[in-house]
Amino acid sequence: MSDNHLTQESASRRQFLKGSTAAMGGLMVGAWLPPFAPKSAAAAAVATQKGALGDRFAEGFGAFVRVGHDGRVAVISPKIEMGQGIHTGIAMMVAEELEVGLDQIDLQEAPPDADLYTDTLLQFQATGGSTSTRYTWEPLRRAGATARMLLVEAAASVWKVEAGQCQARDGQVLGPDGQALGYGKLVDLAATYPLPETVELKQPEAFRLIGTPAQRLDTPAKVNGEAKFTIDLDVPGMLITSARACPVYGGTVRQVSDRAARAIPGVKDVVVLENAVAVTATNTWACFEALKALDIEWDYGANRELNSARLGEKLHEASRRDGVVAAENGNIDQSLDTAATQFEAVYEQPFLSHSPLEPMTCVAHVQADGCDLWVGTQVPGLAQQTAASITGLSPEQIRIHNQWIGGAFGRRLDFDFITQAVQIASKVDYPVKLTWSREEDMTHDMYRPRYVDRMTAAIGDDGYPAGWRHRIAGGSIIARYLGGLPDNGVDFDAVEIAVDPVYHLDDLKVHYIREEPEVVPISWWRGVGVLRGIYAVECFIDELAHNAGIDPLTYRKTLLQHRPRVVAALERLAEQSNWGDPLPEGRGRGLAVGEVFGSVVATVVELSAVGDKGIRIDRLVTVVDCGLVTNPTSVKAQMEGGTLFGLSAALFNEIEIEQGQVQQENFHEYRQLRMGEAPSVEVDIVPSAEAPGGVGEAGTALIGPALVNAVHAAFGDRVRQLPLTRSGYYIV
Amino acid sequence: MQTVKVNNQTHVVDVPGDMPLLWVLRDILKLTGTKFGCGIAQCGACTVHMDGQPIRSCVLPVGDVSGREITTIEAIGEQPLAQKVQRAWLDHEVAQCGYCQSGQIMSAVALLANNNRIDDHAIDQAMAGNICRCATYTRIRSAIQDVSESVGVWQP
Numbered sequence: 032m033s034d035n036h037l038t039q040e041s042a043s044r045r046q047f048l049k050g051s052t053a054a055m056g057g058l059m060v061g062a063w064l065p066p067f068a069p070k071s072a073a074a075a076a077v078a079t080q081k082g083a084l085g086d087r088f089a090e091g092f093g094a095f096v097r098v099g100h101d102g103r104v105a106v107i108s109p110k111i112e113m114g115q116g117i118h119t120g121i122a123m124m125v126a127e128e129l130e131v132g133l134d135q136i137d138l139q140e141a142p143p144d145a146d147l148y149t150d151t152l153l154q155f156q157a158t159g160g161s162t163s164t165r166y167t168w169e170p171l172r173r174a175g176a177t178a179r180m181l182l183v184e185a186a187a188s189v190w191k192v193e194a195g196q197c198q199a200r201d202g203q204v205l206g207p208d209g210q211a212l213g214y215g216k217l218v219d220l221a222a223t224y225p226l227p228e229t230v231e232l233k234q235p236e237a238f239r240l241i242g243t244p245a246q247r248l249d250t251p252a253k254v255n256g257e258a259k260f261t262i263d264l265d266v267p268g269m270l271i272t273s274a275r276a277c278p279v280y281g282g283t284v285r286q287v288s289d290r291a292a293r294a295i296p297g298v299k300d301v302v303v304l305e306n307a308v309a310v311t312a313t314n315t316w317a318c319f320e321a322l323k324a325l326d327i328e329w330d331y332g333a334n335r336e337l338n339s340a341r342l343g344e345k346l347h348e349a350s351r352r353d354g355v356v357a358a359e360n361g362n363i364d365q366s367l368d369t370a371a372t373q374f375e376a377v378y379e380q381p382f383l384s385h386s387p388l389e390p391m392t393c394v395a396h397v398q399a400d401g402c403d404l405w406v407g408t409q410v411p412g413l414a415q416q417t418a419a420s421i422t423g424l425s426p427e428q429i430r431i432h433n434q435w436i437g438g439a440f441g442r443r444l445d446f447d448f449i450t451q452a453v454q455i456a457s458k459v460d461y462p463v464k465l466t467w468s469r470e471e472d473m474t475h476d477m478y479r480p481r482y483v484d485r486m487t488a489a490i491g492d493d494g495y496p497a498g499w500r501h502r503i504a505g506g507s508i509i510a511r512y513l514g515g516l517p518d519n520g521v522d523f524d525a526v527e528i529a530v531d532p533v534y535h536l537d538d539l540k541v542h543y544i545r546e547e548p549e550v551v552p553i554s555w556w557r558g559v560g561v562l563r564g565i566y567a568v569e570c571f572i573d574e575l576a577h578n579a580g581i582d583p584l585t586y587r588k589t590l591l592q593h594r595p596r597v598v599a600a601l602e603r604l605a606e607q608s609n610w611g612d613p614l615p616e617g618r619g620r621g622l623a624v625g626e627v628f629g630s631v632v633a634t635v636v637e638l639s640a641v642g643d644k645g646i647r648i649d650r651l652v653t654v655v656d657c658g659l660v661t662n663p664t665s666v667k668a669q670m671e672g673g674t675l676f677g678l679s680a681a682l683f684n685e686i687e688i689e690q691g692q693v694q695q696e697n698f699h700e701y702r703q704l705r706m707g708e709a710p711s712v713e714v715d716i717v718p719s720a721e722a723p724g725g726v727g728e729a730g731t732a733l734i735g736p737a738l739v740n741a742v743h744a745a746f747g748d749r750v751r752q753l754p755l756t757r758s759g760y761y762i763v
Numbered sequence: 764m765q766t767v768k769v770n771n772q773t774h775v776v777d778v779p780g781d782m783p784l785l786w787v788l789r790d791i792l793k794l795t796g797t798k799f800g801c802g803i804a805q806c807g808a809c810t811v812h813m814d815g816q817p818i819r820s821c822v823l824p825v826g827d828v829s830g831r832e833i834t835t836i837e838a839i840g841e842q843p844l845a846q847k848v849q850r851a852w853l854d855h856e857v858a859q860c861g862y863c864q865s866g867q868i869m870s871a872v873a874l875l876a877n878n879n880r881i882d883d884h885a886i887d888q889a890m891a892g893n894i895c896r897c898a899t900y901t902r903i904r905s906a907i908q909d910v911s912e913s914v915g916v917w918q919p
Contacts, residue, residue, distance in 0.1 A: 114860030256796020
């Protein structure tokens with residue numbers, strides 16, 4: 032065989048490539064850059080220390096896939112793992128095209144690099160909005176396929192045959208005469224080739240891995256205590272830190288008396304920030320105790336008088352104004368004037384906390400010439416920026432070591448806690464691990480906004496709507512997150528679904544009325560604008576159906592004739608949930624349907640009225656058409672978990688504010704669904720050849736309206752305000 | 764000085780007696796598999812075994828565990844029954860973010876080890892103290908049912 036030839040070739044290539052390739056030991060194939068990332072931008076990256084990723088960035092090498100001399104494949108994930116199973120999904124995409132087993136793949140977190148890892152759907156490097164599979168689907172498979180082509184080409188060159196005579200299989204290339212070479216032996220040669228002009232991806236019929244249930248790569252470490260989250264990290268010389276921020280958002284520290292706190296064994300330093308006081312200590316308990324022992328005089332600031340009742344009044348008032356117009360088709364004013372009947376309903380959704388079980392955590396080490404952050408973040412680029420702005424270091428000097436996240440649900444799309452960790456670390460000469468208490472976490476969240484939707488329909492003689500006016504009042508996440516609104520003044524997240532409800536309407540006018548709560552910061556929460564929009568639209572359409580005396584599923588279908596994919600999902604749901612079968616008195620079904628995150632989802636809740644206000648959920652059925660499925664196990668798990676996550680919120684959760692302060696501090700006041708209350712979720716995945724859709728938030732978005740509609744069916748009571756506990760309901 | 768016996772090893776640690784066992788495990792002994800979630804025994808992420816019984820280590824002062832046997836997620840796999848539970852957790856692909864699962868598994872192992880009849884109600888009771896924000900409850904139940912059946916204690 033030609034091993035000698037190969038070895039000589041490898042040696043010379045190694046010398047030629049030098050630098051990081053030799054150090055990394057192998058072929059680095061990124062193979063694909065985001066469509067709008069100019070090659071020159073990638074080339075510029077090489078000139079900086081980013082080149083450590085791979086020294087052929089200019090040609091697109093090194094971004095996503097690297098094959099080592101040992102044949103192992105490193106997949107650099109632009110998406111963080113927070114329970115959604117995306118690492119396994121991405122590994123499957125690469126493995127499918129690269130023709131390796133999942134057990135040959137090691138996952139690494141991508142560093143912040145907008146040129147390489149910008150999610151083209153989100154327009155920045157982030158994990159959120161249920162885009163992970165949708166975005167990675169093309170570039171990650173392409174990266175795997177490109178690496179495979181180069182490796183095959185290398186083997187063909189060694190054997191002096193045509194590439195077309197060879198095939199890749201299980202981490203090796205097989206030749207026409209029974210030759211076989213492992214990828215590890217081919218990487219140096221392959222790395223010398225230019226990227227192929229065209230890369231052909233497998234047709235779905237040829238998939239061997241994608242579409243089959245795969246054991247997740249991260250779960251073995253999650254059953255024996257080995258999995259490390261940010262809260263578990265220990266870097267040399269590190270102390271623990273925790274903080275107490277002003278109980279009123281926007282307030283500041285006036286003065287601190289820390290004598291008692293410093294007397295607690297293990298306490299090292301007390302660090303006073305503008306809006307918070309932090310303690311560092313050798314252990315977390317000492318930190319928490321010292322924080323309690325601090326005597327802090329606060330300046331509560333402008334929000335000290337605000338409370339939930341007043342905020343609610345302001346939102347309801349706002350929902351009567353016109354604000355800015357987010358969408359307008361037809362002429363709703365005229366339709367309302369001439370309609371046989373009008374119908375108006377007002378829906379209210381509360382502030383929500385994320386409350387992931389891992390509270391906010393971040394390990395930070397600030398030194399004169401650089402800063403290291405070990406933190407689970409959905410936004411590594413923003414984490415880098417905030418650290419750079421606090422420390423005065425350049426972004427390149429901020430090294431982000433992204434970590435598995437112990438639940439995020441949108442919370443770690445924000446970086447307030449990273450900012451705080453860097454602020455503390457900047458004032459001490461050792462690394463610190465910031466760990467918030469649960470109370471700090473719940474009272475200093477970035478909350479899902481409270482919203483009021485006022486909807487007014489023009490109803491024809493047949494009971495169907497000609498159209499409706501939809502007024503949406505609430506704070507703007509977009510304005511806070513992006514620093515402003517587009518020129519038209521519309522928060523495009525807040526009006527999602529509303530501006531394009533799936534139903535056929537001749538007339539539609541959507542108003543966005545921005546009414547900032549001021550008293551709490553607001554941010555992304557699992558389901559985002561889709562969830563809030565679906566709640567209003569799916570409750571409203573259900574009310575219209577009942578008013579018309581028409582079965583709510585039939586009613587929806589009539590208005591959906593132009594959306595066959597949605598109709599198909601509804602028909603499947605009807606079958607799966609036995610929709611047409613009669614139920615005894617006191618038992619009812621409610622449904623909701625939507626096109627969400629590129630998927631079509633339809634959900635039925637079947638429940639029994641127990642006594643006056645007791646709810647027993649008898650069945651929960653959800654149909655999901657999310658296009659081509661990568662890992663059915665993960666799709667099912669996300670639909671189950673996402674649905675119950677939303678159920679918990681719709682039943683129980685509301686953040687309330689009195690005297691400017693969040694009232695819910697821990698899980699006894701912000702309760703979660705528990706084992707005996709959690710129904711099983713029947714998930715039906717529609718076989719589909721459509722492009723992949725998102726599933727991480729799809730179940731969450733649909734359950735609220737399905738539940739409320741089921742409550743109406745069983746109790747005859749139309750609840751328009753979440754959570755249901757607010758109206759006296761409880762779970763049996 | 765406090766004496767704690769964790770996973771068959773005795774440690775003498777220089778901490779106040781009112782420090783919860785959780786922080787001794789995590790910060791002093793560096794056994795970070797046991798998680799912090801709430802600090803007030805509401806979420807169960809900190810569940811460990813004391814003499815085989817599940818307890819919430821976030822509210823148990825270390826001064827009260829002297830002479831007791833503490834077992835954490837790091838060592839529970841040495842018990843054959845717990846191995847079955849961990850295997851079932853993988854077979855049912857229970858974990859999502861995984862943060863609560865140490866506590867879930869510790870509660871489940873105690874349920875299985877201490878009862879010779881298990882039904883859905885027993886699962887509801889034994890697991891009621893463990894919150895999973897990813898809401899993997901259905902799969903946790905299935906995994907416990909599976910192990911219960913395989914060791915002959917499932918009596919629905």
